[in-house]
Amino acid sequence: MTGRADSGTQPSAGARDAAGQGPLGGLRIVESTAFIAAPLSTMSLAQLGAEVIRLDAPEGGLDYRRYPHAPAGASLYWSFLNRGKRSVTLDLRRQEDRERAAALICAPGEGNGIFVTNLPLKGELTFEALAARRPDVIVLSLDGSPDGATAIDYTVNAACGVAMMTGPQGVAGPVNNAMPFWDVICGKTIALGLLAAERERRLTGRGQHVKLSLSDVAMASMANVGILAEAELTGASRPRDGNWIYGTFGTDFPTSDGARIMLVAVTGKQWQALIAVMGLEARMQALATAFAADLTREEERYRIRHAIAALMGEWVAARNLDEIAAAFAGTAVCWSPFRDVAQMLAQDWRASIRNPMFQTVDHPGIGPVLTPASPLRFSNHDGEGARAGAHPAPVLGADTAGVLGGGD
Amino acid sequence: MTGRADSGTQPSAGARDAAGQGPLGGLRIVESTAFIAAPLSTMSLAQLGAEVIRLDAPEGGLDYRRYPHAPAGASLYWSFLNRGKRSVTLDLRRQEDRERAAALICAPGEGNGIFVTNLPLKGELTFEALAARRPDVIVLSLDGSPDGATAIDYTVNAACGVAMMTGPQGVAGPVNNAMPFWDVICGKTIALGLLAAERERRLTGRGQHVKLSLSDVAMASMANVGILAEAELTGASRPRDGNWIYGTFGTDFPTSDGARIMLVAVTGKQWQALIAVMGLEARMQALATAFAADLTREEERYRIRHAIAALMGEWVAARNLDEIAAAFAGTAVCWSPFRDVAQMLAQDWRASIRNPMFQTVDHPGIGPVLTPASPLRFSNHDGEGARAGAHPAPVLGADTAGVLGGGD
Numbered sequence: 001m002t003g004r005a006d007s008g009t010q011p012s013a014g015a016r017d018a019a020g021q022g023p024l025g026g027l028r029i030v031e032s033t034a035f036i037a038a039p040l041s042t043m044s045l046a047q048l049g050a051e052v053i054r055l056d057a058p059e060g061g062l063d064y065r066r067y068p069h070a071p072a073g074a075s076l077y078w079s080f081l082n083r084g085k086r087s088v089t090l091d092l093r094r095q096e097d098r099e100r101a102a103a104l105i106c107a108p109g110e111g112n113g114i115f116v117t118n119l120p121l122k123g124e125l126t127f128e129a130l131a132a133r134r135p136d137v138i139v140l141s142l143d144g145s146p147d148g149a150t151a152i153d154y155t156v157n158a159a160c161g162v163a164m165m166t167g168p169q170g171v172a173g174p175v176n177n178a179m180p181f182w183d184v185i186c187g188k189t190i191a192l193g194l195l196a197a198e199r200e201r202r203l204t205g206r207g208q209h210v211k212l213s214l215s216d217v218a219m220a221s222m223a224n225v226g227i228l229a230e231a232e233l234t235g236a237s238r239p240r241d242g243n244w245i246y247g248t249f250g251t252d253f254p255t256s257d258g259a260r261i262m263l264v265a266v267t268g269k270q271w272q273a274l275i276a277v278m279g280l281e282a283r284m285q286a287l288a289t290a291f292a293a294d295l296t297r298e299e300e301r302y303r304i305r306h307a308i309a310a311l312m313g314e315w316v317a318a319r320n321l322d323e324i325a326a327a328f329a330g331t332a333v334c335w336s337p338f339r340d341v342a343q344m345l346a347q348d349w350r351a352s353i354r355n356p357m358f359q360t361v362d363h364p365g366i367g368p369v370l371t372p373a374s375p376l377r378f379s380n381h382d383g384e385g386a387r388a389g390a391h392p393a394p395v396l397g398a399d400t401a402g403v404l405g406g407g408d
Numbered sequence: 409m410t411g412r413a414d415s416g417t418q419p420s421a422g423a424r425d426a427a428g429q430g431p432l433g434g435l436r437i438v439e440s441t442a443f444i445a446a447p448l449s450t451m452s453l454a455q456l457g458a459e460v461i462r463l464d465a466p467e468g469g470l471d472y473r474r475y476p477h478a479p480a481g482a483s484l485y486w487s488f489l490n491r492g493k494r495s496v497t498l499d500l501r502r503q504e505d506r507e508r509a510a511a512l513i514c515a516p517g518e519g520n521g522i523f524v525t526n527l528p529l530k531g532e533l534t535f536e537a538l539a540a541r542r543p544d545v546i547v548l549s550l551d552g553s554p555d556g557a558t559a560i561d562y563t564v565n566a567a568c569g570v571a572m573m574t575g576p577q578g579v580a581g582p583v584n585n586a587m588p589f590w591d592v593i594c595g596k597t598i599a600l601g602l603l604a605a606e607r608e609r610r611l612t613g614r615g616q617h618v619k620l621s622l623s624d625v626a627m628a629s630m631a632n633v634g635i636l637a638e639a640e641l642t643g644a645s646r647p648r649d650g651n652w653i654y655g656t657f658g659t660d661f662p663t664s665d666g667a668r669i670m671l672v673a674v675t676g677k678q679w680q681a682l683i684a685v686m687g688l689e690a691r692m693q694a695l696a697t698a699f700a701a702d703l704t705r706e707e708e709r710y711r712i713r714h715a716i717a718a719l720m721g722e723w724v725a726a727r728n729l730d731e732i733a734a735a736f737a738g739t740a741v742c743w744s745p746f747r748d749v750a751q752m753l754a755q756d757w758r759a760s761i762r763n764p765m766f767q768t769v770d771h772p773g774i775g776p777v778l779t780p781a782s783p784l785r786f787s788n789h790d791g792e793g794a795r796a797g798a799h800p801a802p803v804l805g806a807d808t809a810g811v812l813g814g815g816d
Contacts, residue, residue, distance in 0.1 A: 176574075219780065
């Protein structure tokens with residue numbers, strides 16, 4: 001981690017707002033949200049230059065103190081999901097504060113009138129009430145299930161079959177994801193929905209109510225890669241198969257020094273490079289003959305994957321990670337060592353300030369830590385150096401007076 | 409699956425294009441893409457009414473025959489990732505066909521001039537060449553790594569630490585994801601980037617080159633939920649912990665009839681409902697006393713999760729899945745049975761045509777299968793019934809003459 005803390009650049013949200021940097025300059029979004037998907041959606045838009053105002057209870061919302069915590073005390077979870085936003089505290093259980101929130105959401109201005117929530121809001125903050133106040137308002141609301149029933153990432157994942165497809169073959173029960181992937185996908189989908197609705201409003205003047213549910217996001221995603229249709233047409237679910245990649249050649253191998261690598265050959269170019277580096281052309285040809293396999297086709301590489309891996313495994317097991325990295329360097333081989341997060345931070349330049357996406361940013365209650373801008377780089381806004389959008393988290397309530405008092 | 413095949417509605421992409429349905433009507437995107445992220449991005453936009461024209465080699469691109477396959481022969485993977493698009497075949501290795509593609513991308517029209525690719529295109533199809541032809545062109549290009557190096561979902565996942573956080577505690581090696589989650593997140597991020605660039609073009613007249621890489625999407629996502637900062641600040645990676653949810657109460661339990669359920673209590677309301685249904689108020693109070701734990705706080709529920717689960721496990725193990733479902737019905741308990749994909753299709757109304765997101769659609773080379781529209785529902789376009797956007801896949805090359813011949 002040496003050398004990160006002194007990198008220096010610490011953009012402030014205020015400076016960005018004033019300049020309207022990024023492709024979404026001029027857009028203002030108000031949110032009353034919790035957990036991952038909804039806060040992530042607006043954080044993604046704040047990184048692109050939108051002004052995002054987060055409404056929270058004076059003591060913090062449901063997610064204000066969620067793990068993990070920084071040693072200095074703040075929630076890394078809340079802080080990182082709300083970077084670059086302004087924080088306004090209101091007690092939305094009180095009619096008077098809901099009224100102030102509604103006035104803020106519906107304030108005049110072409111880029112205003114956008115509200116995002118995943119909470120059960122009533123009275124002044126329903127779509128109907130907001131649309132009565134500002135007819136072109138855009139409200140996006142997220143539910144767990146399409147009927148409004150509660151569901152979170154982990155229950156949706158249990159319902160949709162992924163946990164029975166994950167993990168080593170010997171495991172009998174479900175294997176959960178380590179990352180809340182469905183929430184992340186849902187967050188990006190919300191951001192997409194907001195920009196689509198804002199485009200329509202710009203062209204037609206019409207606002208609308210955009211709705212989605214986490215379970216719909218998950219089930220649609222599984223359909224999108226063919227997994228639902230596969231089960232419908234065959235009557236059976238795809239079984240778990242360890243670290244093999246379905247339908248192509250790819251799996252993990254142990255090295256001579258106790259590391260593990262992921263080796264993949266999805267394209268013909270990758271496949272040719274892999275067997276060339278390993279010097280396996282002749283033996284792979286013999287293998288193809290033995291199995292009557294056309295190894296130029298990935299489905300054939302998939303069919304005899306165990307035999308291919310046995311040949312390749314000898315090559316990998318005879319070398320340490322450094323030797324393997326040297327052999328693959330500059331070739332078309334598609335591979336990676338497996339690492340834990342601390343090893344990634346120590347070893348992978350892509351997760352360091354050598355990557356222009358990352359900067360070291362000082363966050364309230366956390367201190368200086370590696371912080372990403374958006375993974376999207378826009379040529380009108382971002383040069384080859386450090387990118388705009390790697391903002392710190394706000395202090396809870398820091399913008400209440402500035403925003404509600406009519407400042408800014 | 410009974411009753412699905414006769415549901416009937418089979419919207420055609422052509423009808424949609426003519427009507428310009430959806431919030432993205434009038435937008436036209438050309439793509440030269442393969443695999444998941446890039447095709448998924450434009451498919452998501454096609455579902456919202458954009459016209460998407462996919463360019464492929466006459467024999468099909470790198471991904472045209474990828475597994476899984478339908479019994480009738482077509483790739484479910486390719487078909488489902490390219491629904492609602494038009495298919496034009498060109499041989500982009502030939503200068504003359506690149507010229508035709510460039511002319512198509514840069515054709516006059518406010519909503520035209522948008523190109524998406526994850527392939528190494530040269531000559532007429534670089535951003536510079538297209539911008540020379542149409543100064544306000546928007547080109548989005550996806551790489552594996554920020555330096556342009558090859559990486560795919562599975563090597564990025566190996567690099568970024570997730571595989572060492574996934575799976576049961578006893579497992580020593582990496583556990584891969586069963587779904588290409590990073591690709592899906594990347595696809596949604598591309599769609600977001602395209603709409604952001606299109607908004608800027610509409611407001612300023614300026615096009616631009618938008619770039620991103622799969623590894624940046626993954627590493628940013630891990631930072632966004634605090635996992636990178638946690639490892640940086642503590643010097644250690646979060647260890648794998650089976651099916652426990654980090655930082656709150658949630659894990660899996662076996663039922664008396666051999667099923668498994670996921671039980672979660674993220675909010676106070678969910679927690680109170682759960683112990684009330686189980687009749688565990690007094691015993692949970694005694695547990696809290698024994699551990700000096702304030703169980704109204706989720707971090708305290710996390711701290712003594714093993715003891716809580718031991719109490720709850722007795723209740724679950726004494727009941728079968730039907731009894732448990734009946735006990736939880738109508739309460740605020742957040743839970744789900746674990747299922748495989750075939751069980752989900754048979755048992756969960758959310759993965760059936762009872763859910764307005766899904767329709768049975770007849771795809772070329774596949775036949776009628778359950779097909780989702782976008783999970784986003786727009787009140788200006790979608791009623792309570794079946795939604796627009798559940799399109800079939802195109803036939804390879806079906807639109808070549810119509811699009812390039814100047815028709816439409």
